[in-house]
Amino acid sequence: MNIALLGYGKMGKMIEKVSLNRGHKIVARVDIGSAERDYNQMDVAIDFSVPESAVENIKGCLANGVPVISGTTGWLQHYEEVAEFCKKEKGAFIYSSNFSLGVNIFFELNSILAKMMAGTGEYKVSIDETHHIHKLDAPSGTAITLAEGIIGATDYTRWQLNKDDDDAVVVRSHREGEIPGTHEVTYSGTVDDISIKHTAHNREGFALGAVVAAEWIQGKQGVYSMKDVLNLGAK
Incomplete structure (x- = not known):
C-alpha cells in the first residue's frame, strides 16, 4: 500500500x-x-x-x-x-x-464485565489511567472509551475526572515518566475488589x-x- x-x-x-x-x-x-x-x-x-x-x-x-x-x-x-x-x-x-489490538480486546472485556456487574449494586467502579508526562489531554481517549462502555451497560449516567460522585464513573488521570499507557478498571466493594488491567510496553x-x-x-x-x-x- x-x-x-x-x-x-x-x-x-x-x-x-x-x-x-x-x-x-x-x-x-x-x-x-x-x-x-x-x-x-x-x-x-x-x-x-x-x-x-x-x-x-x-x-x-x-x-x-x-x-x-x-x-x-x-x-x-x-x-x-x-x-x-x-x-x-x-x-x-x-x-x-x-x-492497539490488545486494548480493543480490553474494551470488549470491559463491556462484558460491566454487563455482569450492572445488577449487583454492591460495587463502585473507577478507572485509573497513567501516561507519560508529555501527554497533554486528560483523561485519555482510551479511558473515555472505557467509561462510555461502562455507562452503556449500567445505571451510571456520566463519567467525571478525579472526583467521586455516586452517579458518575470516576476517572483518575496520572502523568508519570515515560509510561506509554496503563488502564485499569476496578469495581470496589465492601468484601472484595474486581479489576481488569491493560499495560502497554511501548508505542x-x-x-x-x-x-x-x-x-x-x-x-x-x-x-x-x-x-x-x-x-x-x-x-
Missing part, C-alpha cells in the same frame, strides 16, 4: 517503521505547516495529527477518495459531521481512541493496530471501528 502519514510526531514515525516492515511505502509525511499533498499517490491515510488539523485532514482525504484511519483525539465534537461527510462522499473511515502496539486497520479498509466503503477490523461483533 501507499500510505500517507498525517502527523509525523512520535506515533507517525513509529507507524512509518511498522509500515515499512510490513512491505508498505510511505508516500507523504504531512506535518504542521505542510500544505501540498498528492492524493493520487495515496491508497490510505493514517492520521495522528493534532485536534486543530484533524477534521480538515480527514475531510480532504475523503473528498479525494482516500480512506482514512484516525487516532487523533480531542476533535470528537465533530465526529458525527465527519461520519456524515464520509457517507456523502462514499468514502471509508475508521476512528479509534486506541488502535509499537498502537502503530501496528493502525496499520492493520489500514490494510483491512482497502476496497471498503463506510464508517467502521476496530470492532469490525477484529471481527468482535456489531458496533
Whole structure:
C-alpha cells in the first residue's frame, strides 16, 4: 500500500517503521505547516495529527477518495459531521481512541464485565489511567472509551475526572515518566475488589493496530471501528 502519514510526531514515525516492515511505502509525511499533498499517490491515510488539523485532514482525504484511519483525539465534537461527510462522499473511515489490538480486546472485556456487574449494586467502579508526562489531554481517549462502555451497560449516567460522585464513573488521570499507557478498571466493594488491567510496553502496539486497520479498509466503503477490523461483533 501507499500510505500517507498525517502527523509525523512520535506515533507517525513509529507507524512509518511498522509500515515499512510490513512491505508498505510511505508516500507523504504531512506535518504542521505542510500544505501540498498528492492524493493520487495515496491508497490510505493514517492520521495522528493534532485536534486543530484533524477534521480538515480527514475531510480532504475523503473528498479525494482516500480512506482514512484516525487516532487523533480531542476533535470528537465533530465526529458525527465527519461520519456524515464520509457517507456523502462514499468514502471509508475508521476512528479509534486506541488502535492497539490488545486494548480493543480490553474494551470488549470491559463491556462484558460491566454487563455482569450492572445488577449487583454492591460495587463502585473507577478507572485509573497513567501516561507519560508529555501527554497533554486528560483523561485519555482510551479511558473515555472505557467509561462510555461502562455507562452503556449500567445505571451510571456520566463519567467525571478525579472526583467521586455516586452517579458518575470516576476517572483518575496520572502523568508519570515515560509510561506509554496503563488502564485499569476496578469495581470496589465492601468484601472484595474486581479489576481488569491493560499495560502497554511501548508505542509499537498502537502503530501496528493502525496499520492493520489500514490494510483491512482497502476496497471498503463506510464508517467502521476496530470492532469490525477484529471481527468482535456489531458496533
